[in-house]
Amino acid sequence: MAQLAKRTAIPVRLQIVGTMSALIIMYAWGRSLIGQPLQLGNQQFTWLGLVYLTGAFLFLLVAPWLTNRLALTPFDFIAMTDHLTMGWLGYLILILVVPIWFQPANSGLTLGVLSSVVGGICMDVPQNVTWGIRVPWTYNSPVIWKKVNWLTGLLLLIASYGMVGIGWVWPTLFPIYQVSAIVGIIVIALGYAHHLAHLT
Known part of the structure; x- marks a missing residue:
């Protein structure tokens, strides 16, 4: 049981990165809810864009676990989730800093x-x-x-x-x-x- 708990423990970094990502996404939703959506250059962040952004984040959290369940050779899906969310956080920060880059x-x-x-x-x-x-x-x-x-x-x-x-x-x-x-x-x-x- 202890070994299982150790294998499935969520690292502190993943918890922090996941929380920061969730907060940025919540901020984007909040801006849209009050009628001041994030600007992507001369365009606004649409509701559909927010759905894609949120869906992609949730997919990155779930996909490694699901893949590990289906894989013939088990792997460290927690580490993969950690790395995927780190990369995603980088994009979320870029959306806040240089939103013009994210125009279609x-x-x-x-x-x-x-x-x-x-x-x-x-x-x-x-x-x-x-x-x-x-x-x-x-x-x-x-x-x-x-x-x-x-x-x-x-x-x-x-x-x-x-x-x-x-x-x-x-x-x-x-x-x-x-x-x-x-x-x-x-x-x-x-x-x-x-x-x-x-x-x-």
Whole structure:
């Protein structure tokens, strides 16, 4: 029983991040309820946008647990939830600080958000045949798999913020940034995997 409790305990950081995210979402709802919705540049945060925002947050909280229940190989779904909510909090803060980036016209918005989700999953995904950096060096060692995919996920999350920003500020440079970021992350991940595999 003690072991089960330890495995399912919610880390303090996840509690704090989840609470901060919920408070920001509640703030956005409150602004709309009093007739002063958040401004996204020359547009307003619509009710449908608030539903999407809230639904996405709830999905990030539930999806890792559900995936772990269905997965053939159990994994640390609490850690995955932690990383996904950390990335989501970053986007919520950006919505408050630079809301103009989140207009539908932003060419980097969709890819940026998707990259952050992929990154959050990569950081904790167990060895499998469909997800993550799947090369002989990572397949041959669970430790190398964990380290390489954690780094890949972190870099994807960081790059995703840049996708959103550059997609709005310099849309003509976005395709170059997108390709450079993805290729660069893959090269770094493969180089790191090779390095770890050949350590003496």
